[in-house]
Amino acid sequence: MTQSLGPIGGDRCAGDDDRALVDAVRAGSEAAFFTLFHANYEMLCRYVYRYVRSRAIAEELVSDVFLRVWAQRERWEVRGRVRAYLYGAARNLAIDHLRRERVEQRSLDATVREHRVTGGERRRCEVEERLASEELAAAMQRAVDELPPRPRQVFLLRWQRHLTNAEIAASLGIAVKTVEMHMTRALDVLRGALPEELRGG
Amino acid sequence: MDLELLRRWVLGECDAGEREEVARWLAEDRSHERLVEVVRRMSAEPGAWTQSFDAGAAWSRVSRVVSSPEGERVVRVRTPGRVLSIGQRGGGAGFSGWRVAAWGLVAAAAIALGSKMAWGPLSRALSVPPASVPMREVIAARGQRAQVRLVDGTRVELAAGSRLTYPAAFTDSVRAVSLEGEAYFEVEHDARRPFLVRTRGGVTEDVGTSFVVRQYASDARLEVVVASGTVAVRAPGRNATTAREVGAGQLVRLDSSGGAEVRAVDLEQYLAWMHGRLVFRDTPFREVLAQLARWYDADFELADSTLASRRFTGAFQGESLDQIVSELAPPMHVRYERRGRTIVFSRMPGDR
Numbered sequence: 001m002t003q004s005l006g007p008i009g010g011d012r013c014a015g016d017d018d019r020a021l022v023d024a025v026r027a028g029s030e031a032a033f034f035t036l037f038h039a040n041y042e043m044l045c046r047y048v049y050r051y052v053r054s055r056a057i058a059e060e061l062v063s064d065v066f067l068r069v070w071a072q073r074e075r076w077e078v079r080g081r082v083r084a085y086l087y088g089a090a091r092n093l094a095i096d097h098l099r100r101e102r103v104e105q106r107s108l109d110a111t112v113r114e115h116r117v118t119g120g121e122r123r124r125c126e127v128e129e130r131l132a133s134e135e136l137a138a139a140m141q142r143a144v145d146e147l148p149p150r151p152r153q154v155f156l157l158r159w160q161r162h163l164t165n166a167e168i169a170a171s172l173g174i175a176v177k178t179v180e181m182h183m184t185r186a187l188d189v190l191r192g193a194l195p196e197e198l199r200g201g
Numbered sequence: 202m203d204l205e206l207l208r209r210w211v212l213g214e215c216d217a218g219e220r221e222e223v224a225r226w227l228a229e230d231r232s233h234e235r236l237v238e239v240v241r242r243m244s245a246e247p248g249a250w251t252q253s254f255d256a257g258a259a260w261s262r263v264s265r266v267v268s269s270p271e272g273e274r275v276v277r278v279r280t281p282g283r284v285l286s287i288g289q290r291g292g293g294a295g296f297s298g299w300r301v302a303a304w305g306l307v308a309a310a311a312i313a314l315g316s317k318m319a320w321g322p323l324s325r326a327l328s329v330p331p332a333s334v335p336m337r338e339v340i341a342a343r344g345q346r347a348q349v350r351l352v353d354g355t356r357v358e359l360a361a362g363s364r365l366t367y368p369a370a371f372t373d374s375v376r377a378v379s380l381e382g383e384a385y386f387e388v389e390h391d392a393r394r395p396f397l398v399r400t401r402g403g404v405t406e407d408v409g410t411s412f413v414v415r416q417y418a419s420d421a422r423l424e425v426v427v428a429s430g431t432v433a434v435r436a437p438g439r440n441a442t443t444a445r446e447v448g449a450g451q452l453v454r455l456d457s458s459g460g461a462e463v464r465a466v467d468l469e470q471y472l473a474w475m476h477g478r479l480v481f482r483d484t485p486f487r488e489v490l491a492q493l494a495r496w497y498d499a500d501f502e503l504a505d506s507t508l509a510s511r512r513f514t515g516a517f518q519g520e521s522l523d524q525i526v527s528e529l530a531p532p533m534h535v536r537y538e539r540r541g542r543t544i545v546f547s548r549m550p551g552d553r
Contacts, residue, residue: 045254137239198236
């Protein structure tokens with residue numbers, strides 16, 4: 001029953017692959033770096049896009065993530081999964097970017113209407129609310145991208161194309177029961193990506 | 202919360218009981234609206250959650266930095282109390298500065314020039330390779346150091362206030378780079394393709410080596426110190442047969458008339474800068490100040506020109522500029538005062 005090693009065995013294998021890839025990048029292998037880049041670039045762009053809402057800026061920030069890894073490859077430390085590391089680094093850059101944008105905006109505000117303190121205060125709340133909302137959208141985007149292929153496909157057909165389970169089953173050539181199973185799996189993963197207070201019972 | 206229920210609520214597919222359930226839940230906490238908003242976007246923006254990005258095009262941009270010259274890095278010298286950032290908008294991470302260094306060298310050059318460093322007519326003094334090969338340039342501005350790994354694997358460490366120019370690709374027969382300032386080279390030796398360092402006052406050729414080449418714009422002579430292996434140094438325009446071979450632990454000084462002086466030196470003194478140490482042994486005060494000016498991006502002035510030839514012996518590591526100046530003054534028997542950005546040294550009263 002070697003197949004039923006479950007997530008533990010699966011994780012260990014993936015972790016070893018990660019280790020090898022990270023070690024190769026650290027040793028200066030461009031091929032390894034290329035692999036790392038291609039395996040993660042699009043996902044990270046979609047993720048960062050949820051923060052910055054600009055494709056160009058998302059691409060620039062994600063490129064920065066990789067260039068930073070390369071520039072400091074000899075000292076590159078990855079604890080845990082390399083993908084989690086990349087998401088974390090991308091998030092930091094995205095938030096830095098929003099903060100910079102906000103500082104610029106605020107100094108603009110300050111010069112325009114210095115005396116209207118309440119206006120500035122309201123603005124600060126709006127900005128924080130917006131960031132919390134982007135964080136949530138980004139977490140959902142990441143969860144969707146990290147779904148296994150089948151559940152992801154089913155989820156998108158339902159949520160984006162609004163097909164019924166029967167239509168999905170027909171278009172993928174699988175049983176309705178299987179569609180339901182994938183859908184349940186996808187929604188579980190998505191719910192797991194939500195912050196505690198939104199997960200509910 | 203049941204995401205599927207929220208989706209149906211957003212799409213208006215809920216019955217009265219479900220609508221009431223969602224309304225109750227929404228009233229519980231403001232953060233719940235946030236989730237509804239995301240669910241709305243997720244189900245109402247077709248394609249937005251699966252938009253594609255061109256990783257191939259992005260890779261070709263990124264790989265310019267990664268693979269053509271094996272990556273360049275401008276390292277900030279740790280000068281306490283002074284934060285240098287090059288061409289960088291906002292207070293971002295050092296990395297952005299690095300990217301600017303690799304992609305936007307023109308900006309770095311402008312800053313270096315802006316900091317009162319005269320580069321001199323570099324291109325005129327050097328034989329320029331065929332125009333078809335794009336040239337690249339790395340600059341360590343004052344107060345900075347830079348590391349470069351060239352396509353052939355050669356490692357270069359640039360000292361503060363220095364500039365290295367090199368072709369994006371080397372030819373089959375020769376690997377030639379141009380230097381103004383000071384740099385340490387660790388050459389991947391290849392007998393069929395000699396590695397040449399061109400400076401205003403001469404050409405240095407490696408014979409399997411690591412060495413330091415130094416000639417700032419203000420230096421009349423070219424200095425080469427060999428850490429390991431052998432190098433051959435010759436005056437510009439002379440052929441290889443006139444070259445002077447120099448071995449490990451030796452310093453060669455080449456003056457403008459082609460005269461060479463070779464002597465054994467203490468390597469530590471010449472290599473210390475790479476480890477962030479400044480070492481002076483019986484060094485003329487003028488040179489001490491020139492070095493400090495580059496390292497700390499500072500300006501000095503001598504109120505009395507005869508002070509220039511006084512000599513100083515000592516070492517610094519990690520001190521602030523103020524500390525260094527205060528430690529330097531007593532043994533040099535000078536006074537100092539700050540005038541704006543400039544530190545002025547003058548003779549002690551009654552000193553002759």
